[in-house]
Amino acid sequence: IQMTQSPSTLSASVGDRVTITCRASQSISNWLAWYQQKPGQAPKLLISKASSLETGVPSRFSGSGSGTEFTLTINSLQPEDFATYYCQQYNTDWTFGQGTKVEIK
Amino acid sequence: EVQLVESGGGLVQPGGSLRLSCAVSGFTFTNYWMIWVRQAPGMGLVWVSAINTEGTRTNYADSVKGRFTISREDGKNTLYLQMTSLRVDDTGVYYCARLSGAAADRWGQGTLVTVSS
Numbered sequence: 001i002q003m004t005q006s007p008s009t010l011s012a013s014v015g016d017r018v019t020i021t022c023r024a025s026q027s028i029s030n031w032l033a034w035y036q037q038k039p040g041q042a043p044k045l046l047i048s049k050a051s052s053l054e055t056g057v058p059s060r061f062s063g064s065g066s067g068t069e070f071t072l073t074i075n076s077l078q079p080e081d082f083a084t085y086y087c088q089q090y091n092t093d094w095t096f097g098q099g100t101k102v103e104i105k
Numbered sequence: 106e107v108q109l110v111e112s113g114g115g116l117v118q119p120g121g122s123l124r125l126s127c128a129v130s131g132f133t134f135t136n137y138w139m140i141w142v143r144q145a146p147g148m149g150l151v152w153v154s155a156i157n158t159e160g161t162r163t164n165y166a167d168s169v170k171g172r173f174t175i176s177r178e179d180g181k182n183t184l185y186l187q188m189t190s191l192r193v194d195d196t197g198v199y200y201c202a203r204l205s206g207a208a209a210d211r212w213g214q215g216t217l218v219t220v221s222s
Contacts, residue, residue: 033208035150042200042212043142043150054210086150090207093164094140094152 001025001089005097011105012077020072020100022087027067031091034063034072037099038083046085047072077102107131107211109201114216121191121220127184127201127213134182138204141175141186144215145197154186155204169195191220 002025012018022032030050035043045054047063050070060075074081082104087097113125127139141153154175155164163175174187184201198217202209 031207035209037150042214043209044212045208045210048206048208048210088150088152088208093166094142094155094207096142096150096152099149 001028001092001095003087003089003095003097005085005087005100007100008098009101009103011103013105014077014079016077016105018074018077018102020085020087020102022065022070022072022097024068024070024089024091028089028091030066031089032063032065032070033088033090034061035086035088036081036083037086043086074102107203109203109211109213111199111201111213111216114199114218116219116221117191118222119191119193119220122187122189123191123218125186125188125199125201125216125218127186129182129184129201129203132203132211134177135179138207139175139177139184140202140204140209141184142200142202142209142212143195143197143218144200145194148197153199156184188218191218193220196220 004023032050034047037043051063062073084099084101108130110128140155156175160177172190176185198215200215201213203211
């Protein structure tokens, strides 16, 4: 299963609402996770099962979708949110998207 | 506190071997599937291998199948990745991670593997 994220890079300002899209090459039901990775750090799980927010993750993060199309939305972007975000399917083995870098505009 | 600590990375020549270890603490190791994920320099995350709770089922990415072996030693709370016939494109940071509902909810800090002559 191939995972395609868009855009690859996103320029935004503090306070903006940003949306990242992830498409699967075949249906994965809701077996999708979103991760945040900052330079020099391990990835951090934000959302599992497409829309389930992990404990401790701010509520400005939300996920939606099922089947083949999914979105990660960050409401009111904060300085600590500038990072790279990856989607990952776990319907069949595990496959990551290529990542979306959220940078300061 | 949940902790995963990788070790065993380093510089190895093409065709060489290396064994990575991931020592875990702060949770019941035997209750969780575990995976290895790698990241080439400046690139994205790539799943490498997974192992079930009993160590009886293993999965591998096509790129490492037949060359890498994942295993676990429950008495030592340790996950392993035996890597053989290493290639230049195996270079990267290798992370171990715990699976919860098949998403990776806890990660180690990673260990760097460099394959170069």
